[in-house]
Amino acid sequence: MKAVILMFDSLNRHLLPPYGETFVEAPNFARLARRTVTFDNCYAGSLPCMPARRELHTGRHNFLHRGWGPLEPFDDSMPELLKDAGVHAHLASDHPHYWEDGGATYHTRFRTWEFFRGQEGDPWKGVVGQGDTLRRQDAVNRRYLDTEARHSQTRTVDAGLHFLETNVDADDWLLQLELFDPHEPFFSADRFRERYPDNGSGFDWPSYQKVTESGELVEQARNAYAALVSQCDHSLGRVLDFFDDHALWTDTLLIVNTDHGFLLGEHGWWAKSVQPWFTELVHLPLFVWDPRIGRAGSRCDALVQTTDLAPTVLGFFGLEPPPDVQGFDLAAVQRGEKARTGALFGIHGGHVNVTDGRYVYLRASAEPANAPLDEFTLMPTHMRSRFAVDELANWEPADPFTFTKGLRTMRVPAQTSWLNPWRHGTLLFDLATDPGQETPIADDETELRMLALLVRLMRENDAPPSQFARLGLPATGDPGPQHLLVRDQADRAAALAEPLPPLEELPGTATTPLAELLLDPAARAVLQRFLPDLVHTELLSAPADVSLFDLARRAVIPGTTLRRAARELAAGRTP
Secondary structure, eight states: OEEEEEEESSOOGGGSGGGSOOSSOOHHHHHHHHHSEEESSEEOOEESHHHHHHHHHHSSOOTTTOSSOOOOTTOOOHHHHHHHTTOEEEEEEOOGGGGSGGGTTTGGGSSEEEEOOOSTTOSOSOOTTTOSSHHHHHHHHHTTOOSTTTSHHHHHHHHHHHHHHHHTTOOSEEEEEEOOTTSSSOOOOHHHHTTSOOOSOOOOOOOSSBOOSOHHHHHHHHHHHHHHHHHHHHHHHHHHHHHHHTTGGGTEEEEEEESOOOEESGGGBEESSSSOOOHHHHEEOOEEEOTTTOOOSEEEOSOEEGGGHHHHHHHHTTOOOOTTOOSOOHHHHHTTSOOOSOEEEEETTSOEEEEOSSEEEEEOOSSTTOOOOEEEESSOBOSSSBOOHHHHTTOEEOOOOTTTTTOOOEEEEOOOOSOOHHHHOOEEEETTTOTTOOSOOOOHHHHHHHHHHHHHHHHHTTOOHHHHHHHTOOSSSOOOGGGOOHHHHHHHHHHHHSOOOOGGGSOGGGSSOHHHHTTSHHHHHHHHHHOHHHHHTHHHHSOTTOOHHHHHHTTSSOHHHHHHHHHHHHHTOOO
């Protein structure tokens, strides 16, 4: 038995030909759909990158207990389980987060692995004085990726094909060919960029914030993303060619997937993580060819998730998933033997979300403090750093969870973050009438039903008591009308969702650093009126040059507050 997982990062389902009309040239994705089962109702689980990969390894959610971090000592890793059973698991990737503190235990679960450097400001090539920020380092790296052959994506696919060529006649192996693209920055080879209009601005790396750029720049970023997807499509074609040329369709499992999407101006946002997890981010493309089923050119509308991939691969090789795995073998799903009634997804400290396939419920925190919030871990690292000494000063041992194999973890109070779902409010959408999630609904009966589903799934995932408290939910017993939040939070949600005014319509005080304004007693009084909590809390850890406009772009304050505060500051009036 043989298996190939071709994984992309930040691949948008709604821009691929098998999922509808699109301006993106991606004929190989259409070709893929003809050879596989296209899943129409696949959802993300834990977000973003490494939390999603923990699910890929373990088949269970990450985000209720921990943020971005490594595999834990008690985690069962799918590639390692294969390795222990005599299946050679190989990873070829250019995903830079594997090299960081928060991803350091994933690639070593494979029997062999290889990496290709240079993506997204990867601290790769050293040029003194030119790589002191992520974007400046990325500019350095691009000098060494100046041809299609040298592009990180190309070299990674070359390596994956080399593994296939070397082992095509062998048995019992898994190749995880994992591409960082089309993750930002949208840097692609020339021949793919030439397929799309280019205004010469070079804008291919939007920040994680609300859209304030011109329509011309938004179009430029979308075209840059499309070009990179077209390059990904070419790489997919190379893999499909190998399957065709070597008749791998007879005995080789193929999974083509992604971890999440990327907002390209939809809902007035760029990127991910800061805003609610809209459908463009979590409703994912998934294609599977499984020789056990033998279905090609068909579609499956069953509700599935990232957590299903580990048990699918294990089942394909004849291995029973460990008892902690909560996903389903997709072969059993296609045969109608397994089905889920809801899919849980989210980011640690953000909305906790659930869908039944029609309705999507995004539950915000009940109070502005977004607390209590804890990290439960035995591997205290963040994305690019270890936990700081002051973070660990007050850790306490937590009782074992059902999946920690009797081990007590560290319970560490989570860092204060600008990510706060309370500001966005609790949201409910009906995908049958509003597939783009443009208009939230307020329906108490539906909210209560979705709330019951959410609570059930949280309990099945052994969510800590602090998560129930943060969301204003009962840890035991049934939720009732007293737990509903959509109507109570609707006005705030609507205010924060409004588009921001163009910067040229605002006075200069909108971009004046708040640290500078706070030195003026009159200005401080205005800020105290409009931002009473921020003056004493978040601004203490904010960058020194942050402005009112920055706060609005990051959805810390709504556009109405931005307008009024900036004008009052400009007028020099105090209340």
